[in-house]
Amino acid sequence: MAAENTTPSLTATYSSPTNEAFTTSTPLPASASTTAEKTAFLTALREAVTKTQAEINKELTARMEEDNARNNTSSAADDAKDEENYGEEVVEEEE
Numbered sequence: 001m002a003a004e005n006t007t008p009s010l011t012a013t014y015s016s017p018t019n020e021a022f023t024t025s026t027p028l029p030a031s032a033s034t035t036a037e038k039t040a041f042l043t044a045l046r047e048a049v050t051k052t053q054a055e056i057n058k059e060l061t062a063r064m065e066e067d068n069a070r071n072n073t074s075s076a077a078d079d080a081k082d083e084e085n086y087g088e089e090v091v092e093e094e095e
Contacts, residue, residue, distance in 0.1 A: 010048040012056060019063040024055040 008028040015021040026048035032038040 022059050
């Protein structure tokens with residue numbers, strides 16, 4: 001049984017029943033054995049994670065905007081409120 005000769009990569013795949021799927025992949029250096037090679041690998045991995053995160057954020061933002069346009073549920077006031085509360089837990093007050 002022959003081992004596959006594959007290049008390591010960082011890959012993320014998104015799928016949704018309502019939006020087009022996407023995949024992003026960034027190649028990584030081959031496995032490392034020396035300290036310098038391990039440091040280079042970890043540096044490349046960190047850069048790949050940052051690049052992947054930026055790509056995912058861009059793609060998901062576009063899909064969110066598509067959903068809002070399709071559902072016509074988002075207004076400028078809602079967007080401003082969401083932006084103001086981004087990352088915060090919002091508890092609605094009971095009347």
